[in-house]
Amino acid sequence: MQLTQQQQKTLVKISQNLTITDLLDLLEGKILALRIPSYYHHEQAAQISEELIEQDTLERYHRAPDVGVQRTGITFFETNGNEEMLERYYQQAPACNRNIRYTCSPLLSPIDKLRLDLGDMWLAGACIENIHNRTMLAGIGRVFEDNFELPPHQDILARDVSDAPIYPTYPFSYLVSQLSANIYLRTPKFGGELEIWEVKPSTTTQPEIQDKEYKYEGIIDRRILPEPAAVIKPQIGELILFDSTRVHAVRASHGGPRVSMSMFIGYRNQDEPLTYWS
Numbered sequence: 402m403q404l405t406q407q408q409q410k411t412l413v414k415i416s417q418n419l420t421i422t423d424l425l426d427l428l429e430g431k432i433l434a435l436r437i438p439s440y441y442h443h444e445q446a447a448q449i450s451e452e453l454i455e456q457d458t459l460e461r462y463h464r465a466p467d468v469g470v471q472r473t474g475i476t477f478f479e480t481n482g483n484e485e486m487l488e489r490y491y492q493q494a495p496a497c498n499r500n501i502r503y504t505c506s507p508l509l510s511p512i513d514k515l516r517l518d519l520g521d522m523w524l525a526g527a528c529i530e531n532i533h534n535r536t537m538l539a540g541i542g543r544v545f546e547d548n549f550e551l552p553p554h555q556d557i558l559a560r561d562v563s564d565a566p567i568y569p570t571y572p573f574s575y576l577v578s579q580l581s582a583n584i585y586l587r588t589p590k591f592g593g594e595l596e597i598w599e600v601k602p603s604t605t606t607q608p609e610i611q612d613k614e615y616k617y618e619g620i621i622d623r624r625i626l627p628e629p630a631a632v633i634k635p636q637i638g639e640l641i642l643f644d645s646t647r648v649h650a651v652r653a654s655h656g657g658p659r660v661s662m663s664m665f666i667g668y669r670n671q672d673e674p675l676t677y678w679s
Contacts, residue, residue: 413631419515419640421522427642428578428668433631434597440640441511441584447637449511450586450660452504453542458497465617469549473497473542476679477532477561484566487533494538501540501662511584511662512540515640516677519666523675530667530678532562534571538679545593545659551651552612553598553621556581558667558678560604580666581645582677585635590656595641596629598648621648635661642666 412432416423419437427435453459459471463479463486474497480487501510509517516539519527529539545551559575583595602610602621612622626648635641643649645665667676 413633419518419522424522424642425671427580427644430578430644433599433647434595434633434641434643436633437640437642438636439638441514441586441638443638445508446511446584446586449505449508449662453586453660453662454544454658456500456504456542458500459542459544462617465615465620467616468551468620469546470551471544471546473500474538474679476538476541477558477565478556480566481561481564482566487566490538491533491535495536497538498536498540501542504542510540511586512664515582515584515664516540519675519677525672525674527675527677530558530665530676531571532565532569532573533567539677540662540664541679543661543663545589545651545654545657545661547589547655547657548653550653552615553596553623553626553648553650554617554619555602555621555648556645556665557604558665574669576667576669578668579645580642580668581649581663582640582642582666583635583661583663584640585637585659585661587658587660588635588637589654589659591654592652593635593654593657593659594652595631595633595635595643596650596652597631597633597643598626599630600626600648601646602648623650 413434414432415436423435426432458473475490480490530537610621612620664677664679
């Protein structure tokens with residue numbers, strides 16, 4: 402199976418500030434990615450990255466132990482079909498949220514800055530996503546190990562919810578758009594580029610496109626993909642937003658590590674709050 406994408410000019414927009422106009426353009430698919438350079442102060446980013454690297458909570462994703470990316474807390478997608486893991490996720494989420502603030506104190510954390518900005522600009526406000534009427538994790542630190550790529554994949558909340566061992570216990574409506582938000586605190590000397598494809602393979606095609614060299618079944622075989630529509634070299638302090646349901650990847654870093662903070666942003670319509678989670 403070979404995946405193809407439309408041959409058209411793809412727009413990666415660079416803006417000085419995060420605005421609702423640009424955010425809506427991204428949510429509506431008018432642009433592929435949104436870059437906000439110097440979103441977070443360079444010196445503060447360097448300071449926080451050193452703190453994150455020393456976190457004793459850092460470990461690789463449980464569902465992707467052979468991928469060299471470490472995160473500061475269990476994420477929702479890792480709870481796949483495992484009720485014990487789901488309970489651990491919810492038990493640890495409030496402490497992990499506080500730990501991000503503590504790590505950045507007395508500075509405003511990059512995650513809190515983004516949460517405040519989203520809440521201020523979106524008339525319906527912004528809040529933590531709610532699936533089981535329990536506090537979710539909202540923001541993680543990530544450290545990309547040298548010489549490891551983050552292979553092509555998609556991040557889709559609807560798939561994670563359907564994989565969860567417990568059906569939503571809170572009135573849950575599915576998203577129209579899901580964004581990945583990444584604030585870069587440290588970049589490697591070489592590599593670490595973000596790759597984004599326009600393609601959005603359906604969940605039903607996953608067995609056909611899976612890269613079976615990896616343990617996580619959501620990894621997509623790079624050999625069936627066209628060239629990425631966008632390749633972005635992140636800058637320190639930069640915020641990059643893109644549709645996480647598009648196939649995306651991170652090239653291997655060298656002379657790193659590559660350090661960032663990230664979370665997902667969910668959109669249903671303009672009359673409902675934006676939501677965020679990890």
